[in-house]
Amino acid sequence: MKKPFYITTPIYYVNDAPHIGHTYTTVAADVLSRWARLRSIETFFLTGTDEHGGKILEAAKEKHKEPKDYCDEISGKYAQAWEQMDISYDRFIRTTDPHHQLAVEKFISNLHSNGDIYKSKYEGLYCLQCEKFLSPGDLQDNACPDHKTAPEKHCEENYFFKLSKYREQLVELISNKNHPKHFEILPEERRNEILGKLKLGLEDISISRENLPWAIPMPFDRSQTIYVWIDALINYVSAIGYGNGPENTDTEEFTRAWPVDIHLLAKDILWFHCVIWPAMLLANNLPLPKRVFAHGFFTINGQKMSKTIGNIIKPAELVEIFGVDASRFLLLNAFPFGADGDISIAAFKEKYNAHLANNIGNLVSRATNMATKYYNGTLAKPSCWEPSVFDELKPMFLKYENSMENLKLNEVLDSVIAVSSFANQYIDRQAPWNLAKTDTAKLQVVLYDSMMIVKYIAALLSPFMPSAAEKIWKTLDEKDTIASTIQKMPAFMPLTGSAITKPENLFPKMPIPTDEAGRHP
């Protein structure tokens, strides 16, 4: 059976409800999943929540709740947020799911029986918010650079994973692009960063804790529990049935779906996904992920948006202002996918007006208005019609596809914006309102072209703005489907509807307050 396209987001910590940083990764994975499904590629999209460890235990204690009750509550908030954001995941995993625990025990037992786990004393500085050990060189003013909090001193007997043993193999698999099992890290600078660090050396890591009850017990020594990151990474295989068949065998689903095609995440957790996780897989004789893509951070006034710092915007706040589809669009069009970028509601409003209200929304509304006004919604293909404007649009369609394949999601949207700008300029140049008086044959051609472009825009927007795309599609009365239009792209496809109607105002203009001097605050 054919392997599905398997894509994951990180599983998010349940110390607090989601913010738009988490939403960013999840919407991006959703766009890529929808894009694959539109091309009839079977897709498995995984997301979920990371629920063990000291940080979650502390958060539950602060709220005077039992850890599991607290996890249920916050995990539910993630599920709710993803429902609101129209996220089409196939599975939502929780690390407190019993089937996950079973898989973790099998994975760790294998590492143990392969001789990759040993016991030793460990001393180090631990950042509870990162849930990781920091080296003295990582600190800024004696504090974690991300969370600005002082790390705790840890000194205990732990189990260690022989990470160092896999250094050379990892360097080879990451750097040799011709290797049949090449492990691709994108963007390029992230790959170089990982290779640079690997070349400096690699130390074994502690993978257990002595006194942390809110975690999965070590299968071969129940006096210790498994380090939360090791537990969490295994979700990528447990979710698809690793160790969940009869007598702890792997399910068929697992054999069919692994390796994952894309692990999507931000650069904060690159090391875990590009070094620790692949080494764990090598130690377990499992193939490595095909690709890890790390995007950048949303920052507010230059500081990473984070629950701990408290400078967050919640997805519901964005939806309240812009609606679901426009929020998805604005998040992914904010800045290049892969780089960091500062965001603000004011900047989102400007973008919303420029791209959605004044460009795409305006195009849909003026084209459908004219089609109903001059042709009563029945716009037949003109007899002398040729797809000449499509020659000009083809490069934009190709750029769309190419950017999607390379995960340049902001550029994908830029190419949709470019198609819409092209159509608006075309309408301005041709002035159908004058043609209505002077040349009705040409009027029909211009409107047919315009409506065709509207049809393509709906299809191209569909992975990003599924409901808006559907609304546009309905106004066109199309007999074709969005998926078949996408699959035939960039070939030209005529209009198939015969009763074009005017849509509701898709993207009403956003009032932008100005200060007394008339500037936007």
Ligand code: MSP
């Ligand atoms: N639980 C771990 C991941 C385990 S995966 C096996 C974790 N959780 S987290 O809740 O902290 O989520 C981190 C991820 O959330 C980032 O990698 C990124 O995908 C997303 N983001 C969190 N803050 C973000 C920004 N400020 N900007 C962009 N993405 C952000 O780490």
